[in-house]
Amino acid sequence: DAKTTQPPSMDCAEGRAANLPCNHSTISGNEYVYWYRQIHSQGPQYIIHGLKNNETNEMASLIITEDRKSSTLILPHATLRDTAVYYCIVRPAGSYGKLTFGQGTILTVHP
Amino acid sequence: GAVVSQHPSRVICKSGTSVKIECRSLDFQATTMFWYRQFPKQSLMLMATSNEGSKATYEQGVEKDKFLINHASLTLSTLTVTSAHPEDSSFYICSARLGGSADTQYFGPGTRLTVL
Numbered sequence: 355d356a357k358t359t360q361p362p363s364m365d366c367a368e369g370r371a372a373n374l375p376c377n378h379s380t381i382s383g384n385e386y387v388y389w390y391r392q393i394h395s396q397g398p399q400y401i402i403h404g405l406k407n408n409e410t411n412e413m414a415s416l417i418i419t420e421d422r423k424s425s426t427l428i429l430p431h432a433t434l435r436d437t438a439v440y441y442c443i444v445r446p447a448g449s450y451g452k453l454t455f456g457q458g459t460i461l462t463v464h465p
Numbered sequence: 466g467a468v469v470s471q472h473p474s475r476v477i478c479k480s481g482t483s484v485k486i487e488c489r490s491l492d493f494q495a496t497t498m499f500w501y502r503q504f505p506k507q508s509l510m511l512m513a514t515s516n517e518g519s520k521a522t523y524e525q526g527v528e529k530d531k532f533l534i535n536h537a538s539l540t541l542s543t544l545t546v547t548s549a550h551p552e553d554s555s556f557y558i559c560s561a562r563l564g565g566s567a568d569t570q571y572f573g574p575g576t577r578l579t580v581l
Contacts, residue, residue, distance in 0.1 A: 388569070397558045397572035398509070400467075441508075445568065452499070453560075453570055455509040 358442045363460040366436075372429040374459050376442030379423040386445050387418060388453070389427045391438040391461075398441065398455075401427065432463045468492055469561045471573035478549055479581055486544045486576045488559030494539035495561035499570065500532070503556040515542040549580045 359377040366372040378387065386405050390398040402409055402416045404425070409416045415428040429436055441458040468491040478484050488498055496517045501509040513534055514522040521534035533545040542561075546553055556577055560570040 386568075390572075392509075395556070395575070395577075397469075397471075397560075397575045400569060400571055403569060452511060452514065454511070455501075457508055 358444055358456055360440070360442050360456065360459045362457065363462070366429075366432045366461060366463050368434060368463055368465050369431055372432040372436065372461055372463070374427040374429075374440050374442075374461065375424065376427070377424045378442070378444050381422050381444050383422075387416070387422075387425050388443045388445060389414070389416065390441045390443065390453075390455075391436075392441070392458070393435075393438045401440075432461075434463050434465070437461060437463045467563055467569075467571040469559065469571050469573040471559055471576050473576060474574060475577045475579075477579045477581065480550050481548055483545055483547045484549055484578060486546075486557055486559075486578075488542045488544070488561070488573055490540045490561040490571075493561070493563055495542075495563070496539060497562040498536060498542040499560045499562070500534060500542075500544050501558045501560070503558060503575075509558060512544075546578065549578070551580045554578055554580045 386403050388403040389401040392398045402414050404416045404418050418425045439458040439460050441455050443453050470489045472487045498515040500512045502512050503509045511524050512527045515534045515536040517536045517539050523529045531547055536542040556575050558575040560572040563569050
């Protein structure tokens with residue numbers, strides 16, 4: 355399995371961009387990078403995913419380096435409601451969608 | 466779109482009883498659903514993969530006779546915790562797989578089980 359490494363915690367000021375890094379140096383060519391977040395006592399929420407190209411949706415942007423060994427999730431204007439645990443996950447090929455959750459990054463957005 | 470619901474959201478039961486948790490994909494069909502468990506201050510742990518019309522696949526260390534999974538339709542999977550004990554108290558979360566090339570999973574809100 356390709357494993358990911360994330361910082362255990364980060365802080366961000368409300369209204370500023372939150373940039374959450376993730377290392378996945380052993381990723382394979384056909385593996386996607388997924389980002390989920392989990393707000394306290396709720397199920398994880400899908401944010402975004404990507405394979406090679408940068409991706410953007412209404413929630414966030416995903417920047418994947420050219421060698422695909424790392425990525426950054428960008429929340430352009432963080433709000434207090436973005437405080438959550440953010441998980442970067444690489445899905446193994448041929449695993450029928452199994453996701454392996456690490457410890458993630460606890461993002462705290464403060465006023 | 467891609468909404469997954471769980472019922473109940475919270476359940477308290479006595480030791481030795483069985484508890485059934487339902488997971489439904491509301492606006493899409495899911496041939497595959499997953500069941501996770503999360504203990505306090507820990508990450509999600511995959512328990513089993515539920516496939517419509519066939520037997521579930523359990524992760525190593527998960528007792529299949531204790532955690533019964535049924536996936537009788539393309540929108541419903543159930544997890545039954547049999548003869549529950551206090552150590553089974555946890556947050557149980559399901560997800561449903563939306564197919565396609567990206568194969569994204571969408572998660573339910575979770576069920577908090579407390580066994581007294």
